[in-house]
Amino acid sequence: METLFRQSCEVIKEAGKALKNSQVPFTRAENKEELMTQFQAANVFSTHLIREGLLTIAPDIPWSDAEFDTTRQKDPALGRMYWVCDAIDGAIHFLQGFSPWCISLVLIADGIPAFSIIYDPVRDELFTAIRGKGAWLNGEKLAVNIRNSIQEAILATAHPNQPQKEKKEASLLLSSLERILPRAGAVRMLGPSSLQLAYVAAGRLDAFWEYGNDVYDWLAGALMVEEAGGKVQSIEGQAFSIETNTGVLAGNEWLVGLLEEELPVEWDIFSCKM
Template sequence: MNTLLIRSSKVIKMAGNRIKKEVPTVKAWNKQEMALQFKRVNTSCINIIREGLLAIAPDIPWSEAEFDTRQQKATSLGDRYWVCDPLDGAIHFLQGLSPWCISLALIENGLAVFSVIYDAVRDELFTAMRGQGAWMNGEKLAVNIRNRLSDAILVTAHPNQPDKEEKDVRQLLETMGILLPKAGAVRMTGTSSLQLAYVAAGRIDAFWESGDDAYDWLAGALLVEEAGGVVRTMEGLPYSLQTDTGILAGNETMADLVGDEIARVLFSDRRVMA
């Protein structure tokens, strides 16, 4: 398994360094043109990664459910398959901004057994192996130990399609409204998997996001867990591939503090009933 992690990491690094040369020199003038640019670059990156993974592990299939959250939770690929986001932070990429990254996870029996997240702009490779730890460019990672919300650096992300995801937009605004005045700082840097990697690296104290897009979180969630943190749903339940009520990640104390504040605004009716 370690050999497969090393070899797949090389595939992801190769893809990242090739794709960063494809940042459009002419920026899209509307959303439709940006969508076309994204499709071209995303397809190119997928082809590079799939070809590379096929060469090192021809028996492991590739999940096609990147944009279908229902299919993500009902995959028929078997007990072992790849989950990849070839361009997390696509708008940043297309605008020549950073951060953006590539994320990859190997799923076995519904669990991520190892993960890779690569930021080609900063040349930072984050890797994790279940039960063996998490690393960034070979250095062992550990979550931050801050234990007061007033000192914490928090991050979140907005829905991919805010015009169609009214509930998730509402939850974002409500949770931001209560956490922003109480935290040391709150940021939204645009790429969920890399923000989770930053939690694992101790650069950020906690990350939360509404929604049900498990493929956005699988690789980063394993990094946080293997760096000594905890990953839960926003309702405080154990995180898994079946998660459909958002994600919360940080060290255990910070996850408790942020989770309590989220519960106050989103799940207060359930707490009263309990």
């Protein structure tokens, strides 16, 4: 497994560097249609490099195409082991020529992440985690921060990709910001969810929360937080897994407990609390 892990890191680094050096658009899109065309071209480029690289080192491990299909994400036909990859997380940043953006990769084995990789090509930062063995940034061991007060904490969150369609998630985010923003040390939205979770594992952020069902965006970083001594759960307080479909909350155990009490959940939208 460790040989496969090391080889996978090289595949992701090579893809990230190629993406950075050859695919950032020279001209900015004038509308959403052009932006989508640019994204599709870059995403196909990155996906092809990663898939071909992984096929070379592990031809028997399949690739999940279900990033945007939450039903297929749990398809047992994928088998005991399979790859979960986001070839460009933070695509708007990438297409607009600023950072952060990254590539994330997870090897799922028996329904849980065995190892994960998140690579930021702009900063040349490789975040990694192996279940039961720890998490690292460019080889240095990671540990979550120990701040235990919301007032002192540096927090981060993310908005829905399509707020006009994901109205419930957008409402929950706005409600959570209304509660948390006046009390927190600081709150940021940095873009890619996977990288923000990696920043929690590295102690750069104290906690991260996000509403929605984008579990494929969370798997890589969630393992890193856990392996860095932190806690990851659903917004409602349930154990995090590939079945999580309402939102994610990650940080040190004390801070996660405090935020769980403050963050609104779905039924709060219709309650007098709001």
